[in-house]
Amino acid sequence: MEKSIEKIQDLALKIRNHVLDMTLHAGVEGGHIGGAFSCAEILATLYGSEMKLDPKDSLNPDRDRFILSKGHVSLVHYAVLKECGFLSQDDLDSFEKNGSQFSTHEIASCQKGIEITSGSLGYGLSIGVGIALAAKNRNLDYRTFVLLGDGECNEGCVWEAAMAAAKYKLNHLIAIIDKNGQQLDGFTDDVMPICQLEQVFRGFGWDVTVIDGHSITAIQKAVRAAGAGKPSVIIAETVKGRGISSIEGQVGWHHARITEEQYSEFKQALEE
Amino acid sequence: MLDFSAQNLMQWSRMGMRKAYGVILNELANDHPELISIAADVADSANLIALKQRHPKQHYNAGISEQNMIAMAAGLAKEGSNVFVTSFAPFVSLRVYEAIRTLVCYMDLNVKLVALSSGFSLGVQGATHYALEDLAIMRAIPNLLLLSPADTTEMAKALAFLAEYKGPAYLRLTGLPGSACVYKTDYAFDVASNDVLRDGTDMIIFATGTLVNESIRAARLLQKQGISAGVVNLSTIHPVHASKLAQMCMKYKLIFTVEEHNIIGGIGSLLAEALSELPNHSRLVRLGTKDSNQVAGNYSFMMEKNGLTAKAIAERVAEEYSAQQ
Numbered sequence: 001m002e003k004s005i006e007k008i009q010d011l012a013l014k015i016r017n018h019v020l021d022m023t024l025h026a027g028v029e030g031g032h033i034g035g036a037f038s039c040a041e042i043l044a045t046l047y048g049s050e051m052k053l054d055p056k057d058s059l060n061p062d063r064d065r066f067i068l069s070k071g072h073v074s075l076v077h078y079a080v081l082k083e084c085g086f087l088s089q090d091d092l093d094s095f096e097k098n099g100s101q102f103s104t105h106e107i108a109s110c111q112k113g114i115e116i117t118s119g120s121l122g123y124g125l126s127i128g129v130g131i132a133l134a135a136k137n138r139n140l141d142y143r144t145f146v147l148l149g150d151g152e153c154n155e156g157c158v159w160e161a162a163m164a165a166a167k168y169k170l171n172h173l174i175a176i177i178d179k180n181g182q183q184l185d186g187f188t189d190d191v192m193p194i195c196q197l198e199q200v201f202r203g204f205g206w207d208v209t210v211i212d213g214h215s216i217t218a219i220q221k222a223v224r225a226a227g228a229g230k231p232s233v234i235i236a237e238t239v240k241g242r243g244i245s246s247i248e249g250q251v252g253w254h255h256a257r258i259t260e261e262q263y264s265e266f267k268q269a270l271e272e
Numbered sequence: 273m274l275d276f277s278a279q280n281l282m283q284w285s286r287m288g289m290r291k292a293y294g295v296i297l298n299e300l301a302n303d304h305p306e307l308i309s310i311a312a313d314v315a316d317s318a319n320l321i322a323l324k325q326r327h328p329k330q331h332y333n334a335g336i337s338e339q340n341m342i343a344m345a346a347g348l349a350k351e352g353s354n355v356f357v358t359s360f361a362p363f364v365s366l367r368v369y370e371a372i373r374t375l376v377c378y379m380d381l382n383v384k385l386v387a388l389s390s391g392f393s394l395g396v397q398g399a400t401h402y403a404l405e406d407l408a409i410m411r412a413i414p415n416l417l418l419l420s421p422a423d424t425t426e427m428a429k430a431l432a433f434l435a436e437y438k439g440p441a442y443l444r445l446t447g448l449p450g451s452a453c454v455y456k457t458d459y460a461f462d463v464a465s466n467d468v469l470r471d472g473t474d475m476i477i478f479a480t481g482t483l484v485n486e487s488i489r490a491a492r493l494l495q496k497q498g499i500s501a502g503v504v505n506l507s508t509i510h511p512v513h514a515s516k517l518a519q520m521c522m523k524y525k526l527i528f529t530v531e532e533h534n535i536i537g538g539i540g541s542l543l544a545e546a547l548s549e550l551p552n553h554s555r556l557v558r559l560g561t562k563d564s565n566q567v568a569g570n571y572s573f574m575m576e577k578n579g580l581t582a583k584a585i586a587e588r589v590a591e592e593y594s595a596q597q
Contacts, residue, residue: 108379115350120374126340127375130347137329138351160340168332 004049008216011083012044016243016270018079018092023256024263026096029104034253035149036076038180038213038238043080045219046145046176055085058111064142065115065131069124070149070178072255074106077114086113122155124148125175129164132173132231143172143227151183154192159204165231166205174226175206175233178213180240184254201233213238244269274299274432276425276458284424287319288449290388292424293431294319297356300435301330307435308348310334312341312359318388320358338363342371342383349381354435357383361390361403361444369409376440377415384434385442391481391532392575393446398568403444404561407480408537410442411510417441418510419463422454422484426507429461437463446532447482448571454485454505463508468520472502474593475526477585478517480506480539483530486575489582490530490589499593501528506539517546518553526592527556530585532575535560557592559585 016037023031047053051064068077075095081087091112094100101107105119116127128146135142152158165173177197185191194200201208207228211218213236226232240254241247244266258266274280274296284292294315301307301323309331311320324331334341338359345355358364364387365372376383387406394401410418417439421427427445434441454469469484470491479487484505491501504520506529521527527547529540540558547553561578575581579588 116346117374117379120370123339123343123346123371123375126343127347127350129340130344130349131351132347133332133344134348134351134353157337157339157343160335160337161343164334164337164340164344167335 005216008044008048011048011080012040013270014083015044015076015079016040017267018082019075020258020263020266020270022075022078022092022095023258024260025093028257029096030255030257031075032072032104032255033258034182034240034247035070035178035180036073037242037244038240039073039147039178040076040243041214041216042147042176042178042219042236043076045216046223047080047084049220050223051145052142053084053113055113058086058113062140062142065144067115067124067128067131067144067146068106068118069146070121070152071105071118074102074104077106078102081113084113121149121152122157125158125161126164128173128175129161129168129170132165132170133168135172136168136170141172143174146173146175148175148177149183150177150179150181150194150197151188151191153177153194153197162201162204162206169229170231171227171229173231174223175231177233177235178238179235180238182240182251182254186251197235205230207232208235210235210237214242273303274428276428278457281425281453281456284428285453286450287424288451289421289424289427289445289447290317290393291319291449292427293358293386293388293445294321294323296428296431298323298326300431301327304354304435305330306352306354308332308353308355310341310345310355310357312336312338312363314359314388318358338368339371342368343375345383346375346379346381349383350379354382355384356386358386358388360394360401361387361406362401365403365406365410365442372416373413377413380415380439382438383440387442387444390444391446392571393448395570395574396568399566402566404532404534404566405537406444407509407531407533407539408541411537411542415440416510417463418444419507420444420446420480420509421507422481422505423447423451425453425455426461430507433461433463444481451482452485454488466508467505468502469505470501470503472500474500475528475589476502476504476521476524477528477530477589478504478506478539478543479530480509481532483532483580486580486582486585487530490585493582493586494589497590499590501589509539509542512542514546514549517543518550521547521554525554526596527554528589529556529558529560530580531560532580533560534563536563555592555596557588559588
């Protein structure tokens with residue numbers, strides 16, 4: 001295995017560990033563990049090898065932009081930002097504490113690597129369209145990455161953005177859908193079937209790739225292939241709760257509190 | 273630089289706020305390369321086609337997708353643009369309220385929401401196209417500057433101000449082509465104050481939008497009956513200092529508000545809130561639409577039906593005045 005892949009795997013493990021720590025310390029407030037774990041490899045790969053970002057120059061106009069549209073998994077974003085030098089351990093320790101900037105849903109702070117305030121689902125792709133349009137307008141080369149949930153695709157605004165991105169040929173806009181098959185009330189197929197995401201996006205004029213969302217090499221390959229004349233969407237097939245076999249794919253882990261016993265059990269599971 | 277010549281003032285007035293908006297924004301875009309216009313399939317209605325042709329990189333058509341338009345504007349503004357988004361008033365306020373609250377105002381982005389043809393301006397097009405609640409809801413969002421100009425001259429002043437202003441704003445446009453000019457010559461616009469346009473001793477009338485002119489006309493009618501009514505143009509609606517407004521009311525025994533808006537939540541409510549800060553205050557009478565659904569009708573029909581013509585305002589004011597004597 002390539003050394004860089006090992007490093008990204010290690011990063012994914014570290015951020016899952018942070019997620020568990022934050023969720024435990026949040027106590028009764030809990031955390032969105034399931035959807036955080038399903039996108040751990042996506043975030044680790046983007047931040048570990050694909051995006052042009054520098055915590056010492058976080059406002060550089062040429063930086064790549066990362067938009068967390070599924071804002072409820074902020075804790076996994078905070079975790080990767082900590083590992084990449086944007087946030088401190090104190091920041092993570094303040095997760096969901098009274099008066100903290102690091103609430104369940106993200107509050108924008110470009111200085112700290114958080115581009116937008118998110119949590120109200122369905123807006124990230126439209127904001128990404130605006131950011132990508134700004135790059136095109138000013139002949140800047142940065143790319144705009146937007147991470148969405150598949151449940152989030154219930155929102156009509158996602159499809160308004162899909163049309164606009166195709167219209168403006170935003171080839172530096174890359175949407176990644178964390179398709180873990182679940183949302184708050186259960187399985188996406190039961191709550192609101194979206195049929196074939198792949199065909200729908202293709203119909204809207206996007207370049208579409210379907211990958212195993214836990215395969216670092218597949219994520220890298222898909223990201224590197226994006227950008228050919230039209231917006232790209234990577235449909236990342238993932239498993240909610242991935243990394244802890246006892247909760248993988250189980251309904252009930254969208255948002256949860258964990259006990260000390262569960263914490264120990266989950267920590268051990270992550271090491272296996 | 274916008275030219276406030278007598279000729280331009282007259283031309284804008286003839287066009288009305290909606291059509292003059294595009295002409296004025298076109299001029300402002302010329303001087304402000306960071307200014308971007310986005311319209312939700314209303315570029316023609318808002319007279320923005322010339323801007324699009326002259327500055328193709330400064331105008332986008334978002335199609336009939338107002339939520340996407342607001343979020344796109346947030347993305348562009350985040351990257352340094354001053355974005356003017358527009359649609360008919362209900363669709364750039366009520367329909368996209370939460371997006372405005374979260375993406376524009378909470379994120380403190382440089383997005384200007386231009387609400388075309390608010391109130392009853394769209395006449396027979398009916399209830400879906402009336403905006404009689406926008407002041408109420410927009411006023412409740414922190415960090416949103418809310419302006420409601422009295423005429424096309426003040427609208428041009430407000431637009432020139434907004435082209436420089438950093439932060440979120442909502443500009444409420446009312447009236448029809450040919451609505452009368454309140455400001456007939458160039459003047460100094462001050463966003464922080466609301467102009468006293470007419471002094472009076474018996475009562476004070478606070479009005480907004482094109483009803484400012486109706487209120488001035490009402491005051492003239494009242495003068496013929498020996499009643500002296502002051503008129504204030506309440507064009508800056510949020511944020512306002514409640515104490516300043518209350519101060520303006522101190523010497524009057526009667527206070528009126530006149531608005532093309534539901535009496536719940538608009539400038540009538542704003543005055544009620546301001547007065548409630550005082551230990552004692554005079555009677556406040558709120559004129560506007562009652563808390564009921566509206567039928568459709570042309571502008572003058574709707575104004576008459578809702579008691580918002582100069583004549584109806586004067587009659588109501590005189591009635592209240594004589595009841596108090």
